[in-house]
Amino acid sequence: MEFTVRQIAAMLGGDVHGNGDATINMLAKIQDAQPGQIAFLSNPKYENFIYSTQASAVIVSRDFQPKKDVQAALILVDNPYSSFTVLLEEYHKLISYQKTGVEDPSYIGKGSEVGKNSYRGAFSYIGNNVKIGDNVKIYPHVFVGDNVVIGNNVILHPNVKLYAGTRIGNNCVLHAGAVLGSDGFGFAPQEDGTYKTIPQLGNVMIEDDVVIGANTVIDCATFYGDSTIIRKGVKLDNLIQIAHNVEVGKNTVIAAQTGISGSTKIGEHCMLAGQVGIAGHLVIANNTSVGAQAGISKSVKEEGQQLLGYPVFDIKEYFRSYAVFKRLPDLQYRLRELEKKVSQSAEVGS
């Protein structure tokens, strides 16, 4: 993982000024960079750093005019920030996918298959009849139950738990401690006041390009053959609760600690902020945006709304009402005064 300045410039379609043979092994901020590292200069207020940086190379704009001597090699590009982002991404891929092979001891059951260029960390567990694609990274303490199916280019971080029958698409990342397929919370009240467990026999299905945060939980569907479904491109943050039979629509983004109750269907391109709660058996329209800590108790039928409150209504109206809420003691006082006045004037008038 070492490149010359010239190699990096070629990767970015940029031109080199200075020492193109200097070797780079790490990315850094311009104010912190050390020899062997590459930084970028985009915001003019950081310009001073370029004259003192220890970086071996700095990515700059094609129209950058140095006012003093610069020691670092320069790579001239159209947009230094987006070029640096490209490097970040390449670096990220390199480190994410560099683990390969099987560490001992790890466990794999009968009839299970793992594709090529994969990693299985020590103490990872794969049950029976599991099918896993190529380029899948299974970190230590991951549990993959019987009959699970996983696509290509998937990362299961340490301690991800997939109950039997879970299905995962391609290019998904599941963070540490995420649980998929735990029992839905279904209990039938009995006459003696106890509750009988309703067997939860469905599974969880995750489509392609999904990210699932640390310690997030997704319950299985109730019925055999049904799935709790996370559609293509969905991003779920940490510590989220997704109950049984929920469906989350394409490219919807949900922030941490939000909870979706059973059988609710969230539309596409929705944005749910943190700590939102949504009741069961609802349908939320596409492009709905829900503010932090809001609670939804009825279906949202009109697309593209921005909602807040418990229960939710339009976010701007919420803030208008809340502004008055903060003055309620004053309002109450004024109402009382007015009542006195009117009552007095009535007496006077009588």
Added chain:
Amino acid sequence: MEFTVRQIAAMLGGDVHGNGDATINMLAKIQDAQPGQIAFLSNPKYENFIYSTQASAVIVSRDFQPKKDVQAALILVDNPYSSFTVLLEEYHKLISYQKTGVEDPSYIGKGSEVGKNSYRGAFSYIGNNVKIGDNVKIYPHVFVGDNVVIGNNVILHPNVKLYAGTRIGNNCVLHAGAVLGSDGFGFAPQEDGTYKTIPQLGNVMIEDDVVIGANTVIDCATFYGDSTIIRKGVKLDNLIQIAHNVEVGKNTVIAAQTGISGSTKIGEHCMLAGQVGIAGHLVIANNTSVGAQAGISKSVKEEGQQLLGYPVFDIKEYFRSYAVFKRLPDLQYRLRELEKKVSQSAEVGS
């Protein structure tokens, strides 16, 4: 796990019309069923499916009168839905309890005993002086600390963590990542602004027939000899926080992401919805029902109330107040108009 239609009919006390020798190995919905599967017909709006289903058998009501030819064998019962539920439960038991034996490598400490017909998955860990009953299923990556006691017919899903001294009754199910016995959150403020940890030396005690959701946390009691207690029949959903010295009464049901602060005692047959918060050192009366995201800061003394808001009050009154809250800007405007009028009429009158 394959039965004839006749065997299933006998199990349900039903009568067979058609091929009683057909073999069944799976349950399915009538619209999806394949050969070898059994479905049910309860809701008349699904009746059309019975004439086209691929199912080998369908459970129907004794008074069902087919309008066309039915290929599937029929099992006639009094209540098709509840008969199907019986099958679901039997199936669920079969798959839940089919794992037995010990997978390698697993760890068991000194002086520990595990009853018969048990399962210990690979990478499961059992400490010293642990007593585990019969028919207990310990999935991979489960941690059972020293001196833990577990009854019969318990399922510990992957990665359940039981700190030293935890006690679990019979017929309990703990889902993946549940933590029992972590330190209560107790710190004594010091004069220099730091906090000193108050040692947490009690344990967690779970009675019979309790279900605990994935990634839920139950802290141990503070004092040696005391317990945080979950009574018989309680059902806890995922990602719940139960603090030190809490007691949850019999047959209470708590939905996901709710948090109970230290030393609070929840009554029997309560229902707490999701994301509810309850302050510490309170007593909540039996049969209390708390709506989602509500916050309780004082004890609830009267039984059978339905509560909402922060802090909570009667749920119907909450909704009435909230209806006015949404109109507060209008109320404020009307009050201002009235003030003007009254002020003018006072001027006119003067």
Added chain:
Amino acid sequence: MEFTVRQIAAMLGGDVHGNGDATINMLAKIQDAQPGQIAFLSNPKYENFIYSTQASAVIVSRDFQPKKDVQAALILVDNPYSSFTVLLEEYHKLISYQKTGVEDPSYIGKGSEVGKNSYRGAFSYIGNNVKIGDNVKIYPHVFVGDNVVIGNNVILHPNVKLYAGTRIGNNCVLHAGAVLGSDGFGFAPQEDGTYKTIPQLGNVMIEDDVVIGANTVIDCATFYGDSTIIRKGVKLDNLIQIAHNVEVGKNTVIAAQTGISGSTKIGEHCMLAGQVGIAGHLVIANNTSVGAQAGISKSVKEEGQQLLGYPVFDIKEYFRSYAVFKRLPDLQYRLRELEKKVSQSAEVGS
């Protein structure tokens, strides 16, 4: 772990009445204590128990005057409660730090070092180039990623997960299932409606004397070289979400299920109650106190405030407004009545 009454008295600076040679192996409450155990009497309403207790010794105040015979040996001290707390702490240290050695199988990568007097439980995983100090307890199923650095006297309870590059100071306790270093939740919206993952290349840095609760998640910083920082003496409860690039100031205490969004900086000596939510990119002043379930959407600049509501304002004002909120239907009714009166009197007057 057995001491004579005389040894314990010496430890506490107390005087012995009765059998100083009796041996003590456990702490207990006076009403529950058994032979071999030591209890304390502080609250006079428990005095009766001292005449019947089975305890081998009881810690009492120097001015305690028994009204009947006492079987137990007495240790006379100035403050029985605080003396007992000292014993609790000693006991706690003993049991917390008694595990040593390496259980099989456990995994340790290349170039990693573990200090003396440490414990590595079975199925614990330590990656490459990890530096771990002295007296560190690593319980089963802990994952320590590559290049992690850990100080002295640290306890990692079962299943703690430290992503690569995490740094932990001295005297820290991390509870079961805590995740440090998972990816920050950062996605760049694309023109086609999908989201592209922004690589998260920073780490998590925990200073000395920090406690982190079970299943709490702390995301890594976005930029390489940046850290999400938890300062010295911070105490975090269970199931908390700390997003990327957050900094939590010295000696701040945060209760369960609270969430802090990305890049927010929490001051020193703050107290956040449970289920609080704080938006991203804010600065919260020192000594801020936030009530349960509150939501903060703007920076808090003035120190020492007590806040509640969503969005938050002064807690006393919140309760005053909320008191009126509960009477809003009545207020609305009174306003309507007043409007009628004024309108009538206007008509009368015209």
